[in-house]
Amino acid sequence: MEKRVHNFNPGPAALPLPVLKEIKKDFLSFRGSGMSITEISHRSALFDEVLNNAVNRTKRLLDLDDSYHVLFIQGGASMQFCMIPMNLALPDRPVNYINTGTWSTKAIKEAQIQGKDVRVIATSEEKDFSYLPYDYTVDKQASYLHFTSNNTIKGTQWQQFPDREGVPLISDMSSDFMSRPFDVKPFGLIYAGAQKNLGPSGIAMVIIREDMLERVPDNMPTMLKYTTFKDNRSLFNTPPTFAIYVIDLVLKWLEETIGGLKKMESINREKASLIYEVIDNSKIYQGIAEVKSRSMMNLTFRLRDEELEGRFLAEATENGLIGLKGHRSVGGCRASLYNAITMESVKSLIEFMREFEEKL
Amino acid sequence: MEKRVHNFNPGPAALPLPVLKEIKKDFLSFRGSGMSITEISHRSALFDEVLNNAVNRTKRLLDLDDSYHVLFIQGGASMQFCMIPMNLALPDRPVNYINTGTWSTKAIKEAQIQGKDVRVIATSEEKDFSYLPYDYTVDKQASYLHFTSNNTIKGTQWQQFPDREGVPLISDMSSDFMSRPFDVKPFGLIYAGAQKNLGPSGIAMVIIREDMLERVPDNMPTMLKYTTFKDNRSLFNTPPTFAIYVIDLVLKWLEETIGGLKKMESINREKASLIYEVIDNSKIYQGIAEVKSRSMMNLTFRLRDEELEGRFLAEATENGLIGLKGHRSVGGCRASLYNAITMESVKSLIEFMREFEEKL
Numbered sequence: 001m002e003k004r005v006h007n008f009n010p011g012p013a014a015l016p017l018p019v020l021k022e023i024k025k026d027f028l029s030f031r032g033s034g035m036s037i038t039e040i041s042h043r044s045a046l047f048d049e050v051l052n053n054a055v056n057r058t059k060r061l062l063d064l065d066d067s068y069h070v071l072f073i074q075g076g077a078s079m080q081f082c083m084i085p086m087n088l089a090l091p092d093r094p095v096n097y098i099n100t101g102t103w104s105t106k107a108i109k110e111a112q113i114q115g116k117d118v119r120v121i122a123t124s125e126e127k128d129f130s131y132l133p134y135d136y137t138v139d140k141q142a143s144y145l146h147f148t149s150n151n152t153i154k155g156t157q158w159q160q161f162p163d164r165e166g167v168p169l170i171s172d173m174s175s176d177f178m179s180r181p182f183d184v185k186p187f188g189l190i191y192a193g194a195q196k197n198l199g200p201s202g203i204a205m206v207i208i209r210e211d212m213l214e215r216v217p218d219n220m221p222t223m224l225k226y227t228t229f230k231d232n233r234s235l236f237n238t239p240p241t242f243a244i245y246v247i248d249l250v251l252k253w254l255e256e257t258i259g260g261l262k263k264m265e266s267i268n269r270e271k272a273s274l275i276y277e278v279i280d281n282s283k284i285y286q287g288i289a290e291v292k293s294r295s296m297m298n299l300t301f302r303l304r305d306e307e308l309e310g311r312f313l314a315e316a317t318e319n320g321l322i323g324l325k326g327h328r329s330v331g332g333c334r335a336s337l338y339n340a341i342t343m344e345s346v347k348s349l350i351e352f353m354r355e356f357e358e359k360l
Numbered sequence: 361m362e363k364r365v366h367n368f369n370p371g372p373a374a375l376p377l378p379v380l381k382e383i384k385k386d387f388l389s390f391r392g393s394g395m396s397i398t399e400i401s402h403r404s405a406l407f408d409e410v411l412n413n414a415v416n417r418t419k420r421l422l423d424l425d426d427s428y429h430v431l432f433i434q435g436g437a438s439m440q441f442c443m444i445p446m447n448l449a450l451p452d453r454p455v456n457y458i459n460t461g462t463w464s465t466k467a468i469k470e471a472q473i474q475g476k477d478v479r480v481i482a483t484s485e486e487k488d489f490s491y492l493p494y495d496y497t498v499d500k501q502a503s504y505l506h507f508t509s510n511n512t513i514k515g516t517q518w519q520q521f522p523d524r525e526g527v528p529l530i531s532d533m534s535s536d537f538m539s540r541p542f543d544v545k546p547f548g549l550i551y552a553g554a555q556k557n558l559g560p561s562g563i564a565m566v567i568i569r570e571d572m573l574e575r576v577p578d579n580m581p582t583m584l585k586y587t588t589f590k591d592n593r594s595l596f597n598t599p600p601t602f603a604i605y606v607i608d609l610v611l612k613w614l615e616e617t618i619g620g621l622k623k624m625e626s627i628n629r630e631k632a633s634l635i636y637e638v639i640d641n642s643k644i645y646q647g648i649a650e651v652k653s654r655s656m657m658n659l660t661f662r663l664r665d666e667e668l669e670g671r672f673l674a675e676a677t678e679n680g681l682i683g684l685k686g687h688r689s690v691g692g693c694r695a696s697l698y699n700a701i702t703m704e705s706v707k708s709l710i711e712f713m714r715e716f717e718e719k720l
Contacts, residue, residue: 002388003389004388007395009395009401010401012398012400012402012598014395015396015398020387020398027380027383027387028362028364028380028381028384029362029363033365034362034363034365034682035364035365038372038375038559038606039369039372039373040372041370041372042372075435075597076597077597078582078583079434081582082581082582086581109582110581113580114581193598195598199398200600201598201599202434202602202603203562219473221470222441222442222469222470223438223439223442237435237436238371238372238436238562240561240562240603241560241561243602320394322394323401
């Protein structure tokens with residue numbers, strides 16, 4: 001058995017070990033075809049089954065009705081920052097954004113580049129995005145209200161989604177998608193880069209509601225229109241077949257091994273609360289995000305001083321606890337506890353954190 | 361050992377078996393890190409080495425000087441159809457295209473959607489793209505001259521690149537990139553979807569010359585500007601890390617096992633000529649493309665009648681010869697002989713073709 005570490009990377013991130021083992025086992029001959037999954041046609045019956053399974057598992061896990069379409073688009077969340085205003089901003093109507101960190105800021109910038117009437121109705125920038133703003137007014141005429149459901153870098157997460165005044169919600173769920181169930185009805189569009197909870201990097205899942213597709217302007221580059229992906233079942237051109245295959249396996253693991261999103265959420269809540277408990281009962285660790293805005297996916301914390309942080313991170317790495325350094329814009333430490341992070345990894349981290357404090 | 365077939369798929373296509381075996385071997389712990397290649401950060405030293413290697417191998421294989429930049433961009437060749445006119449069409453100057461098939465036609469359409477002054481200076485459409493047009497006049501004022509170096513669907517390939525009258529060449533080399541050496545100097549930009557000769561689907565390699573970058577307009581979506589990818593070494597956002605890793609392994613195989621592009625070309629020419637010989641000396645097989653326009657990557661041919669073609673394809677599949685059905689827009693048969701197709705696979709196909717004819 002190969003050596004494995006406890007992988008707390010913020011993304012690309014840990015994938016479920018049973019999924020990795022299955023990929024490895026079948027890598028030279030996918031389903032007995034004599035070809036690797038990377039060598040089969042995207043128009044073959046074999047791949048069609050993979051794609052259909054991935055779409056249907058998503059629909060079941062999120063309880064989507066037929067008005068929602070599940071699409072796979074290249075370019076990650078960053079390409080969505082540009083496609084959303086290009087496709088969904090209505091003429092002479094503003095677009096609303098809530099700014100809660102690095103990724104929201106980038107999404108806002110892309111709408112501004114396109115000359116849209118961008119209104120940032122709330123921001124927590126003045127406190128370095130350490131909390132989520134709950135006090136704001138939505139433009140009733142807005143084309144949409146965009147927010148980031150979980151802020152990977154700052155360690156905040158919306159526990160209850162923003163009020164919307166009838167305006168369609170659009171959310172970047174890259175770092176907490178499929179970590180908990182939620183009601184999709186207020187959403188016109190949901191998107192998630194795969195490399196946190198879904199699969200490898202190089203693909204985004206986009207869930208779009210039928211009525212949003214009517215907004216797509218005709219005269220646009222083909223590869224930038226949501227209708228291209230919907231009309232061709234994400235097969236207008238060759239999609240990232242390997243990535244979709246891994247996503248299907250991860251969703252299968254979510255459905256069949258974990259038992260769905262409710263169970264996943266309760267496991268995720270337990271993992272996060274065990275670590276927050278260590279932080280909150282410690283003399284050397286201190287949470288960065290405001291308590292009521294805290295994320296259960298990305299837990300940000302500091303140590304008493306930088307020298308101690310350096311030692312903490314170095315010793316963690318020596319102990320096989322990887323990826324705990326905070327983003328350079330925040331500093332400190334961050335433990336990313338995506339779906340694939342096992343309770344065993346969480347317990348190893350807790351044990352290490354306690355021992356590190358005790359021996360000081 | 362797993363069952364393997366002779367894979368003549370047009371793309372996604374066969375990859376070198378030693379590459380697939382290495383991916384499989386290291387899949388749970390990349391370079392002893394305790395993490396899969398799909399689980400490591402794109403900003404880690406481990407991945408940086410992969411990316412740098414892939415870029416440097418490309419530069420060595422194609423003998424690129426420092427005025428050329430090697431970029432990795434998502435969205436396949438189809439995204440390049442739209443990015444090229446958006447970034448590189450000069451104001452008040454026409455763009456020139458040569459139309460040699462399905463993919464050229466799509467590239468032309470995307471430039472037209474953007475309202476560029478598109479001049480198709482040559483086309484072989486009137487003979488269903490079965491030949492390459494050698495008689496045309498390039499606009500000396502053109503922003504660029506675009507052509508498709510190998511036409512996967514029709515089975516034609518430029519053996520000598522088009523005359524250009526000083527205008528920068530741009531070429532879609534998706535289906536023959538890295539199959540032969542060539543002089544890059546006339547090219548302003550070269551692009552190739554990876555899923556033929558380079559790696560898995562979901563990524564395109566783009567080679568752009570420094571002076572082309574000066575054309576990129578400022579006020580464009582960030583993810584659609586070539587300068588974004590150049591300025592950030594293809595790491596503005598999370599790239600498809602697995603795909604880049606596979607590309608690096610394929611390029612390593614090309615350099616170290618095959619011995620470079622000159623050797624690769626001579627192997628590819630031999631493979632193709634062996635099969636064309638069977639076709640040209642047969643009473644039942646007939647080549648589709650004009651002889652002097654023939655491709656050494658995608659060999660298109662018909663059988664005497666459709667009923668016979670059906671039997672040929674069915675029996676080929678039974679004999680482990682996969683992916684020989686022609687594209688629906690052409691019909692007939694097609695053998696795709698990319699770099700990874702071994703002489704052993706070619707000989708199996710030849711033997712099958714001869715036996716099929718003899719027993720009639």
